[in-house]
Amino acid sequence: MSKAPARKNPTSTATTSETSASKAPRNKTPHTKTIVLFGASGGTGRAIVEQALARGHKVRGVERDPPHELSRHERFEALGGDLLEGGLEDVMEGADLVISAVGIGRDPQTLLRPPPLYSGGAVNIIRAMRKVGLERLVTISAAFADPEVNAPAWFKAATFPLDRIFRQMGDMERVLGVCEDIEWTAVRPGWLLDRGLTREYSVALDNLPSGTLRTRREDLAHFMLECAENGLHIRETPFIARSEGLTLESPPALIEELLPF
Numbered sequence: 001m002s003k004a005p006a007r008k009n010p011t012s013t014a015t016t017s018e019t020s021a022s023k024a025p026r027n028k029t030p031h032t033k034t035i036v037l038f039g040a041s042g043g044t045g046r047a048i049v050e051q052a053l054a055r056g057h058k059v060r061g062v063e064r065d066p067p068h069e070l071s072r073h074e075r076f077e078a079l080g081g082d083l084l085e086g087g088l089e090d091v092m093e094g095a096d097l098v099i100s101a102v103g104i105g106r107d108p109q110t111l112l113r114p115p116p117l118y119s120g121g122a123v124n125i126i127r128a129m130r131k132v133g134l135e136r137l138v139t140i141s142a143a144f145a146d147p148e149v150n151a152p153a154w155f156k157a158a159t160f161p162l163d164r165i166f167r168q169m170g171d172m173e174r175v176l177g178v179c180e181d182i183e184w185t186a187v188r189p190g191w192l193l194d195r196g197l198t199r200e201y202s203v204a205l206d207n208l209p210s211g212t213l214r215t216r217r218e219d220l221a222h223f224m225l226e227c228a229e230n231g232l233h234i235r236e237t238p239f240i241a242r243s244e245g246l247t248l249e250s251p252p253a254l255i256e257e258l259l260p261f
Contacts, residue, residue, distance in 0.1 A: 034058040034095040035228070038083060038125070039102035041067040043194060044140065047221035048101055049076065051197075055225065062091050083121035088128035097136035097228050098125060101221075104165050111161050119171040126179055138228045139176075140220070141186040143208050143239050145169035150207045155191075158255050173237060185233045187224055189215035190241035191257075193248060197222060201242040212241035213249050 035052055039045040040061030049071055052059050058075045061067050066078040081091045083102065092098065102117050104110060122139070129137065143149050144159060144166045159166075176184045190213050197218035202209035223240050227233050247253065 032056050032058065033097060033229070034060065036060045036062060036092050036095045036098045038062050038081070038098070038100040038121070039140075040078075041070055042101055042103045043192070044103070044217045044220055044224075045101040046070065047197075047218045048099060048224060051218075051221050051225055055229075060091060060095065062088075083117055083124055084115060086124040086127065088124060089131045092128050092132045092134055095132075095134065097138070098129060098134060099224060099228060100125060100137070100139040101224075102140070106162070111164065114165050114168060116168060118165075118168045119175060122172045122175045126175070126182055129182060135181070135183045136228065136231075137176075137182055137184045138224050139172070139184065139186050140224070141169045141173055141188050141237060142166060143188040143190050143241070145173060145188065146207070146237075148207070150210075151213065152251075154251050155213065155254060158251075158258055159191075177235075183231070183234045185224075185227045185235075186237045187220065187227065187233075188237055188239045189220045190239075191215070191254065192217055192220070193244065195244075198242065201240055204239045205236060206239075208239050208241050211243050213254075214244045215241045 035057050037045060037048055037059055040049055040059070041063055045061070049059050049061060053071070053073050053075055060077045060079050061070055062079045062081040064080065064082045066080045068078045070076070070078060079091045081088050100121070102121060104114050104117055125137065129135070144151065173186050176182070176186055190208055193214045193216050195216045195218070198216065199219065199222055201215070201219045201223065202212060203223065219242065220240060
């Protein structure tokens, strides 16, 4: 089957590789899709469920323990599936695309030995996608999976305990990078923030957008759905963030959120 050429965000520019906040993708009216969503019960996953249903899509929320209480909407289906065990073909059969919003806990034991949800999970997702003939995958990575990311030295020091998780995200991106038959997008948000949807975020291809460090989960969900619906950033790792001001970006505020590990 021939592949469509990779499509970049049409508002990105060759000089800066950045989409300004005022030009972030806006909701369109896409055809209804059936989305397989891993990590549906997490903070970003819940935002994706809500926004995807509001856009008219069908969502299959997949967790090791089916998230039946997550939504009672008629277009939401809670299914069981384990990213680490694989065998995910049944939850993908008949769907249009896959979104992964999985996250790993920050308790000390997990930080020392994080399960391979990103790297191993990506392998199992791709294996199942190939078996059922799916091609489109949008997944969460992190800006800090890039060792050259433009972040303050104090922030890199404060997040050092998360290094194993960030490195695993980098491994996931390398797995995706050799999958020429999968139309993947690995989205790289900044430090996540639980605040409302703005749609006023910036997107860049080479690093965190200038003057930004944080990403609202609601905005991340919005951008991931835009990529999924409109074929944006195929086989790319776009950064997404927005300036939130000193109150939410100062060292004391962020370190307080990071603790305890």
